[in-house]
Amino acid sequence: MKTITWKLHLKSNTQDVFSLLSTSEGRKKFWAERADEDNGVINFLFPNGQTYKGRILEMIPNKRFHLDYFDSMVKFHLKPSHDGGTDLVLINENVQENEFSEVNAGWISVLMNLKAVADFQCDLRNHDSKRTWDQGYAEN
Structure with missing residues (x-):
């Protein structure tokens, strides 16, 4: 098992970034076609028709958002930056070694779209x- 770590600086404040991560409407804007939440479980639907039910494991407003995601753990940590923006750290633990390259690249796609939407x-x-990603398109 491997761990992916990415950092992202956003000019948007932590409240706005947290809202994108922690709400159905927010996730729909940058991450999945649908990402409705029901009793602490996010029902993801992606452009290629793939679905996943990810359980929210920890949520501390404007600071942390952790969830089960494709049988791994994803942690988003937010910290206000000196310029009024947000420093975000994404940690994806327990990634299968044979999926590492694809998952690592996938997070870049998700994070860059998060920045585009937030900022x-x-x-x-x-x-x-x-x-979609399945056909080699990066912008999905």
Whole structure:
């Protein structure tokens, strides 16, 4: 098992970033086609039709959001930065070694779209079920 760690600086404040991570509407803006929550479980639907039920494991407003995600643990840690923005750290633990390269690249795609949505109100995804990660498209 391997661990992925990425850092991202956003000009948006921690409350706005946390809202994108922790609400169904927020996740829909940058991460999944749908990501509705029911009793602490997020029902993800992705452009290629794939689904996953991820349990929220820890949620501390404006600081931490942890969840089970494809049988691994994903942790988002938020910290206010000196310029009024947010320093975000993503840690994805227990990633299968044979999936590491794809998952690592996938997080870059998700995090860059999070930045685009949070800081520039622009969704970079194509929302086209025929142009997904499975066909080699990065913007899904």
